[in-house]
Amino acid sequence: MSQDSVGHPLLAGLDEQQREAAQALRGPVGILAGAGSGKTRTISHRIAYGIDRGVFAANRILALTYTNRAASELRSRLRSLGVTEVAVRTFHSAALGQLQFFWPQLTGGLPPKLLTNKLPALREVLGELRLELRDEELRELAAEIELVSYSLVSPGQYLERERGVIAGFSPERFVTVLEAYSNYKQQKRLADWEDVLTLTLGLLRSEDRMLEHVQQQYRFFTVDEYQDISPLQQALLETWLGEREDVCVVGDPRQAIYGFAGADAGFLTGFGSRYPNAEIFELNRNYRSTSEIVASANSVASTRNLEPVRGELTSPVVIEAASASAEAKRIASGIAKSLAEGWAPSDIAVLSRINSQLEPIERELGTLGISVQVRGAGRFFRIPEVQKAMLAIRALQISTQPQPLFMLLSEILSQLGWSSQESKSEKWRNLNWFMEIFDELGSPSLDEFVRELGERERSGDEPIREAITLATVHATKGLEWRAVYLCGLNQGWFPISHAKTEAQLAEERRLFYVAITRACDQLTMSYISDRERSSFLKLL
Template identity: 40%
Template sequence: MTTVPHLLDALDPEQRTVATQVTGPLAVLAGAGTGKTRAITYRLAYGVQQGAYDQQSVLAVTFTARAAMEMRHRLSSLGVPGIQSRTFHAAALRQLSYFWPQAIGGDVPEIAKHKASLLSAACNRLGISIDKQLIRDFAAEVEWAKVSMIDPYDYPQVIAEQHRVVPGNLDATTMADLLKVYESVKTEAGRIDFEDVLLLMVGIMQENDLIARQIRHQYRHFVVDEFQDVSPLQYELLNQWLGGRHDICVVGDVAQTIYSFTGATPKYLVNFESDHPGARRVELNRNYRSTPQIVSLANQVLRVKNNGAVGTDLPVGSVKLVSQRDSGPAVNFRSFETDEAEATEVASYVKQLISEGTKPEDIAILFRTNAQSEAFENALSELGISYTVKGGERFFERPEIRQAVGTIRRLGELSRKVLEPGSQDLIQTIKDVVGPLGWAEEAPKAAGAVRERWESLDALVVLAYAKQHLTIAEFARELDERANAQLAPELASVTLSSLHAAKGLEWETVILAGISEGLVPISMAETPAEIEEEKRLLYVGVTRARTRLLITYARSRGAGRVQKRRVSRFLSQMWPELPGQQSGTAPGRRTNVAKSKKTAAAEELTELEKIIFEALREWRKDEAEERSVPAFVIFSDSTLIDIAKAQPRTLVQLRVIRGVGATKLEAFGTPVLRLVKKLRSEWEEK
């Protein structure tokens, strides 16, 4: 086990504060890329070392099986493998399976993996016409209602209060009837769904004090990751586990709340101290992932108001990031005439990066809707660039991988019976397994299905190199654990992903594509809360990038389409493109005409005006650094020249100058007037 001093030495001051408060209520506001998982895993290891609690008394709750697996690996490396790290559903299902005979009797009902057949039967009973897409929408609404703990009888009223759109053009009363009939059909089939796992455990703990005491005796200390994504149902289960106690550490980022449509709400993170009096709140704001240029844009996006104006304050509960990395390339902005041109140029940019040495797996193209993926798939295929669509066919469900894993599993069983540990060369064994399935030392030159098959199998070989210290049996267990967590080995291909699916991931180079009005924010977002969430979604996309970030949009869907798009309101104030700039012009590059006009205007200033202009530029530089934004976001040079010429004495006089809007007047008006007055007075005294 790592020693205590070494544990703390590996942390920054704020992370160390988190790690050393091992008991009592603690809320950690962790901005993107600030090392939250490191902080909480080191906290748990430190707490065990200090004797604050036993490993078996801790439950660490995550939102994905992938995150739970990663946490288990980290805890094991820190010498505390006994701490349980599970998702809400996994922890609840484990408890339900154990206590069901005692609480209910008999075996736990079968869990329906999908709701489609049950909902189809319910729709048939109600005479509702359906198709595959509508069934998915109904399933999502059922899940939202259940995790939001909304009774079908209360559904119409809640829908009206929240102005929520009912799927399938149903009225709220009919949807409420569907919720009721779905439950009846499910009960008649003797099955439960995933939401029932949590609901049943809440009910059992509320009604059976003996079982509740057993669970609370087992788990006395809790850590909950991604706390901004907790639903009312998950929060109720957590409260049942706690039983009025306050030994809980929660970690989250309000700015990354992007799943409210599934019932997630940041209110429990924002109001944590109200539920846990005396709680401590710690901010992690040192971003270790992204360059200052990317972090600056991320902070600026959070400040944008719903109408596109740039505010001065971050939303409540958000963290202002401070990059810990050296300066990197400027954020790149590009616009194109059509969707096709955008996809073609983005693919060319990717090819250029790869030719310059960037690994394909270090590049991601992110977009708002899955429908946008096809254009980029086609453009990448045209250039022979391999790609993986996140959310598409799962790695461990591919036929060649299922066949390979089955063989590896059988070899693992055999090795435990007849072979000495370590007597097999893992790498060679895996090569022998995948060779007959389509793998060779050299990759196929052509793109297509053969290449995709090779890349899948090659990922197993690469993983074997990384895990060569394992036996074949241990490697088989590693694959099973990865399959359960859907944690695929890294493929040597470019990632295509929706912004939602990209949360929790990161790449060296990220391309945010299609960032225009109607897509970001999506046209369906109408309420202030929905538009605010779209802004957070863009923030998540920006903070996925480590070193390079390219943001693009197309001005129309295609040739002959009259609809013209505008850049997203969340970027309109930061977009460096001039009106009339040609498609593909390097972002931020001003035309020679624009440069000459600005230079001529500066040369025409009087001596005093030049002094004021230069002083304003220095002030702007300091202000931009303080706010972590590009200088032009404060005021353009042209606006500073006009201010130097006008030398305004009042806010009203300053307001009429081009480039000084109401928002900037409120934020910068007083210091600008004060500086102009000071310089004018000094000049007059000479």
């Protein structure tokens, strides 16, 4: 480590672990970053430092994330460091951009229309098969279809996996529905988000000229949340890379919670085996949580303990309630007390394993007049003015408009009730979100803007309101709150009843770890006395 690099302004604010990782600019780099350890800070400074040293060309970097929120945060960090040319995309957004660019060159026509929500299409397919499912079963069916796509398995391979009954269907019946859904998309010239990845992968692997174009465009890769990568996404990443090894992956095996959706943390844990010359770094200093919350997290994690930086002592609290209703009242009362003491609503979250556990809490908070935001439920994109704005913006793609996109967007939003004068009304805030996205992307093209909106809808990335957050733990990766209430810690709920195998129970335990590490200052866990307590509470 040179004395010059130690004193470099882009490294000065990093701790020793972060600085060592940020200085590793050549070849394959793996960063195992614990919860609250400053991974976004580290990778943003690594990118900026590499550009400053002339190792990276800013316009040839592709930084890949899994959520739009993570992409937004990384863009913001890079801008604050004076870096504006780096492409920061989700896997889906990057693939969609390439598909829309190359498809017309290859076929002379437009690519398949993007199916942003597969549930209505699945209902139509099931109707043709004279089948009907409840909403919950339909979502389960959609999730299984996504698992098949992300795992790169054929229908025959799927049957060999013996997955059991899905949404009331035997494996054989599920495959019948899966094939009917595939035929439906082909007939309607539709592509869902998984198809976007699959089609882009196939196109690049079969067309050398187009693959060469992408490989010339992007030379240096950074992949965040690498523990969540699926075989399909890994195949696409390897295709983008080709024979090159200029890739930095960042992730945490302790937070691998999407195995049920096709993610394979083995790509992260086996990174050093695939790249024997890789440099591997660990970030384990937790800046987020009090020492006792960190201690609770360490008691749940099976490897790599976090090192607390904050010394404050605030013990996590476990409370017992007689019923779900009583639990909701206890939580709502605690939240009301914090608000009365001056806490901001956005500082507080209530987390659960499954959505239905949040319903009595939402009702109880509503009774007290406390506003909530249910994260990950997609409610924002069902608001009438938001739906109308989305339709109008997408319609711009099939018309020729001479005005700049900013003016067109202003006209659309103004017609729906927006103005450039800030307002406290909820409708104005909903519509202003479109302007915020436009500004964040830095005057994007129409296609880029529409892709981003579609990606936000797919991932349920809604604007953050000044309200109490209600969310399942799966919807909280990368987020944090001053106070977290974790409810419903009973056997069959957390861990979930259908987690039977050792691997499934291990993933549930990692999910519990993620829940704990969302809390900065206060952590309250609760269970209902008429059901067996969660076995996870015995770990604390």
